[in-house]
Structure formats: C-alpha cells, structure tokens
Amino acid sequence: MVGIEKHFVIDLSNLALLNPEAVFTSFAKRGVEAYVDIPYPCLTELEGLKNRPGEMGRNAREAFRILRSYESKSPNNLFEGVQIKNKDLWVKVYHVNKEGVPEDFRGSLTEDVDDMILKCALNRKSEGKDVEVVTNDNALLIKASGLRLEAEDWKHERAIEDIKHIYHGWRTIAVNKETVDYFKKNRVLAPRDICVKNPMPNEFFCVCANETYSQSGVYDQKSGNIVTIDEDRKVYGILARNMQQKFALSALLNPNIPIVHLLGEAGTGKTLMAIAAAMEMVENSGDKRRYSSINILRPIVTMGEDIGYLPGSKDEKMKLWMQPMFDNLEYLLSLKFLSKESNIERLEVKYDKSKYNKRERQDKKRGGREFHKEKNLPGSNDPKTHIEYLIDEGIINLQAPTYIRGRSIPHSLIIVDEAQNLSPLEVKTIATRVGEGSKIILTGDMSQIDRKGLNDRTNGICYSSERFKPYKEAATVYLTEGERSPLATLASKIL
Numbered sequence: 001m002v003g004i005e006k007h008f009v010i011d012l013s014n015l016a017l018l019n020p021e022a023v024f025t026s027f028a029k030r031g032v033e034a035y036v037d038i039p040y041p042c043l044t045e046l047e048g049l050k051n052r053p054g055e056m057g058r059n060a061r062e063a064f065r066i067l068r069s070y071e072s073k074s075p076n077n078l079f080e081g082v083q084i085k086n087k088d089l090w091v092k093v094y095h096v097n098k099e100g101v102p103e104d105f106r107g108s109l110t111e112d113v114d115d116m117i118l119k120c121a122l123n124r125k126s127e128g129k130d131v132e133v134v135t136n137d138n139a140l141l142i143k144a145s146g147l148r149l150e151a152e153d154w155k156h157e158r159a160i161e162d163i164k165h166i167y168h169g170w171r172t173i174a175v176n177k178e179t180v181d182y183f184k185k186n187r188v189l190a191p192r193d194i195c196v197k198n199p200m201p202n203e204f205f206c207v208c209a210n211e212t213y214s215q216s217g218v219y220d221q222k223s224g225n226i227v228t229i230d231e232d233r234k235v236y237g238i239l240a241r242n243m244q245q246k247f248a249l250s251a252l253l254n255p256n257i258p259i260v261h262l263l264g265e266a267g268t269g270k271t272l273m274a275i276a277a278a279m280e281m282v283e284n285s286g287d288k289r290r291y292s293s294i295n296i297l298r299p300i301v302t303m304g305e306d307i308g309y310l311p312g313s314k315d316e317k318m319k320l321w322m323q324p325m326f327d328n329l330e331y332l333l334s335l336k337f338l339s340k341e342s343n344i345e346r347l348e349v350k351y352d353k354s355k356y357n358k359r360e361r362q363d364k365k366r367g368g369r370e371f372h373k374e375k376n377l378p379g380s381n382d383p384k385t386h387i388e389y390l391i392d393e394g395i396i397n398l399q400a401p402t403y404i405r406g407r408s409i410p411h412s413l414i415i416v417d418e419a420q421n422l423s424p425l426e427v428k429t430i431a432t433r434v435g436e437g438s439k440i441i442l443t444g445d446m447s448q449i450d451r452k453g454l455n456d457r458t459n460g461i462c463y464s465s466e467r468f469k470p471y472k473e474a475a476t477v478y479l480t481e482g483e484r485s486p487l488a489t490l491a492s493k494i495l
Contacts, residue, residue: 004130006032009094009121011135013045013113014453015154016063017056018136019425024066026156027134028089035081035129037094039120041113054300054402055426067091097123114140121149136453159424159466163446163456167469169261169476170204170247171196177209184215187228191219199226202257202475204247216246221472236276236284237335244479245269251475252277252441255290259431261465262443264479267488270443271417272328278413278441279332282395290437295414296325297399297430301421301450322398325417326387333383401426410435419461420444421451427460447492 008027015023027034050060067078070091074082081092096119109115117133117140124131133144133151144151160166173194183189191199194207201221208214217226229250240246251260252273262270278294390396401422416430419442434440444461468474482489
C-alpha cells in the first residue's frame with residue numbers, strides 16, 4: 001500500500017462520454033493511493049444523458065453499469081467509498097458542502113455543475129487533502145486555476161502532448177544526385193545509406209537531390225529497406241498532384257496495409273483520393289478484385305445550428321450527410337465518362353433489368369418518379385444515375401457509425417470520413433468491425449472538429465494514427481498541400 005494520498009475530483013459527465021471504462025482506472029498506478037471523487041451533481045447530469053441516441057447515451061449507461069459493479073463488489077456503497085480490487089484506488093460520490101467553500105469564493109460560485117465540481121475540490125482542499133481537478137473542459141480548467149486549484153487536462157485519451165509532434169508518415173531526405181540515380185536504378189535503398197534511423201513500418205520517403213529530381217519510396221519492414229513506389233499511376237482517372245498525394249495513393253492501393261489514415265486540412269484531397277482508390281479497387285481490378293463493396297461512414301455531427309429531423313428512409317437521410325462524398329464521386333465519374341478509355345461496363349456485377357422494370361411499374365402506380373431503363377444501365381454517362389445504380393446494387397453502402405456496433409464487415413472497403421469528429425472509443429468500435437479481407441480508410445481534418453469534448457490531441461483519427469504507427473498493418477499520410485483551388489488553399493491558411 002502506498003502511503004501518499006491524492007484526491008482526483010473528476011468531471012464525470014464529460015470524461016465518461018469519451019471512455020467510460022478508463023475514466024476510473026486511469027488514475028491507478030500513479031505512485032499514490034488515488035481517491036476518485038465524483039461530485040453528486042455530475043451523476044445527475046450524466047443521468048440526463050443516458051437516454052440520448054448513439055454513442056453518447058451508450059457511454060453514459062456504461063458508466064453507471066461500471067459504478068454499480070464497483071458497488072456490488074464492496075461492503076460499502078459509493079457514498080461511503082468503495083475500493084477497486086487489486087488497485088490503490090478508491091471511488092466515492094461526494095456531497096458538496098457549501099460551508100467548506102472559502103468565503104472569498106462563495107459569492108462567485110453558482111449551482112452550475114462546473115461550479116459544483118469546483119466547490120467539491122475546495123471542500124477537499126479545506127480538509128487538508130492533496131486535490132486535483134480532472135476535466136477536458138477548458139473553461140473549467142481556467143476556473144480551477146483562478147481558484148488556485150491544481151487542475152489537469154485528462155491525458156488518458158490524449159494521443160500526443162502537442163499537435164506539432166503529430167506523426168506525418170513521411171519524410172523528405174536531401175541527398176546527392178548519384179544517390180537518387182542509384183535508387184531509381186536499383187529500386188531499393190538501405191535506410192543507413194541516407195542516414196535514416198528507426199523508420200516506422202510503411203513510412204514514406206522523398207529522396208531528393210533538388211526540387212525537380214527525386215524518387216519516392218516506402219520503408220518495407222520485412223526486408224528492412226526503402227523500396228520505390230509507382231509515382232505515375234493513374235487511379236480512376238486521376239493522377240497525384242504532389243508528393244504527399246503519391247504517398248497516399250500508394251498506401252491506399254497496397255493490399256497489405258489494412259488500415260490507412262489520411263490527415264490534413266481542407267482541400268488537400270483526402271476524401272477524393274480515398275474514393276478514387278476505392279472505386280479503382282472495386283470496379284477496375286478484374287479477376288484480382290479483393291473487395292466486393294464500399295462502406296462509407298460519416299459521423300452525424302453538425303457545423304453550427306442543427307436543422308432538425310430529416311424526412312425519409314435511412315438511406316435518404318444519409319444521402320444528405322454524405323453529399324460531400326457524392327460530390328467527389330460525381331467528379332470522378334464525370335472524368336471517367338469523358339475519357340476515351342472509359343468502359344464503365346467493366347463493373348463485374350450482373351445488372352438485373354427485370355428489377356428495374358418491376359420498380360418502374362411500382363413507381364408508376366404510386367405516382368412517383370419513373371425509371372427509364374436506358375438511363376439506368378451501368379453504361380449510362382450520367383454520374384448521378386450511376387451512383388444510384390451503385391447504391392441500389394449494394395456496391396456502395398451508406399452507414400452512420402451509430403448502427404455499426406455488433407457488425408462484422410468482410411471483404412469490403414470501409415471509408416470513415418470526418419473521423420476527427422469521432423472519439424477514440426468510437427474509432428475502436430469501428431476498427432474492430434473490420435472482417436477478414438477488409439480495409440479501412442480514415443480521413444480527417446483536425447482543424448475542423450465540431451464535436452464537444454474532442455480536440456486536436458484527443459480525437460479518434462489522431463489517436464488511431466499514433467497507436468498504429470509502429471505496426472506494419474498501418475500507414476499514415478499527413479497532407480499539407482492544398483489542391484482544391486487557390487482560393488480554398490488561401491482560406492485554410494488565413495481564416
């Protein structure tokens with residue numbers, strides 16, 4: 001038993017929504033006898049969230065189940081304090097005593113939950129305890145500091161200490177012309193030959209003599225060498241416009257890398273490349289096709305005011321959330337149809353005309369829109385019609401992360417867009433759904449986080465990228481060069 005006591009007053013109603021399993025046990029093994037104090041108002045606030053739909057409600061309910069399991073294994077109740085077995089850790093629900101708050105602060109602290117957390121910490125401090133407030137709420141951290149309380153931004157879900165240290169997944173190495181010539185000719189290069197130490201599996205390198213003469217490669221952990229990549233491959237009608245996009249397409253098309261993280265600001269081409277690679281692998285692989293479908297997931301998080309409930313079926317609702325994906329897909333299909341080499345009938349899915357004849361009759365009876373057979377054939381040059389065909393045939397599936405729990409998805413490509421708005425636990429839930437022969441692609445811009453409680457160090461895609469980087473099954477590419485338009489690139493920098 002450790003003799004030093006430390007009391008952690010936690011903002012349970014915020015932390016439990018990120019990871020209810022870790023919110024208590026993360027305080028163990030800190031070299032002290034840890035006491036986790038839960039202010040009673042936090043329980044009340046968390047109770048109000050337990051019936052919310054999706055992951056928020058599930059996490060709130062899970063937190064109560066965990067607390068109840070602690071209580072059931074102890075002779076005491078939570079208000080008396082229970083000890084977590086085999087750990088120097090106690091959990092207690094704490095009633096706030098207003099008399100324990102110093103008079104200087106009584107007038108400024110209200111009955112708000114955040115202020116009640118601060119009152120609880122002041123109570124403990126007045127009892128002579130070593131107290132620390134733990135939260136991920138910046139406003140509460142500022143208030144705690146102003147009240148001369150020790151405060152900590154919860155580190156358990158933090159992937160990195162500083163966003164400047166985020167893993168980019170690639171490096172630029174300056175060498176002489178002879179080294180580039182050797183690399184181009186032999187297609188392999190030892191890391192020590194270019195003074196590279198401890199490369200990560202599937203880390204990319206631009207070996208360059210100058211701005212116009214270079215060769216890109218990727219570290220192959222099995223051979224221990226850097227091997228060249230195909231820099232000029234056309235993927236579903238598009239070519240990489242910069243070095244980082246070459247790296248991204250190489251990782252996306254590599255069947256031996258089942259999880260790929262694409263990070264970067266708006267306009268760098270993350271979503272476009274993910275969809276282009278997915279379509280290439282599903283439509284144009286011929287007999288070597290590994291994947292039977294594309295599953296697109298996007299968290300339902302709004303920017304600004306929510307527009308309320310949406311009409312229609314699940315697919316009709318999801319189409320509105322997935323519009324950015326459709327914009328990219330329409331662009332790719334328009335390029336494909338304009339190309340002389342286009343042959344959209346290469347799609348290896350049997351097209352059932354009778355299905356659409358039947359639908360046409362049904363729609364006429366309902367007074368709805370009519371399906372014209374000649375427009376709905378896979379060879380149609382209308383991108384929107386072809387997208388509709390892909391969805392109807394189950395080649396493209398639209399999903400909300402809410403409905404993925406319990407599923408197993410084999411032999412599919414899974415694209416998770418806007419993954420910066422997912423918590424680490426949600427990304428874990430999605431990643432553990434990946435079945436045999438499937439590949440998952442996560443894209444995200446950490447400067448566009450709209451989800452409360454997440455930041456650039458604790459969001460799902462950053463967490464996943466950092467955790468997976470030592471493993472040969474993963475690759476990360478952080479894109480910095482905007483390609484959408486000169487205006488979009490300028491706006492991302494100055495606004």
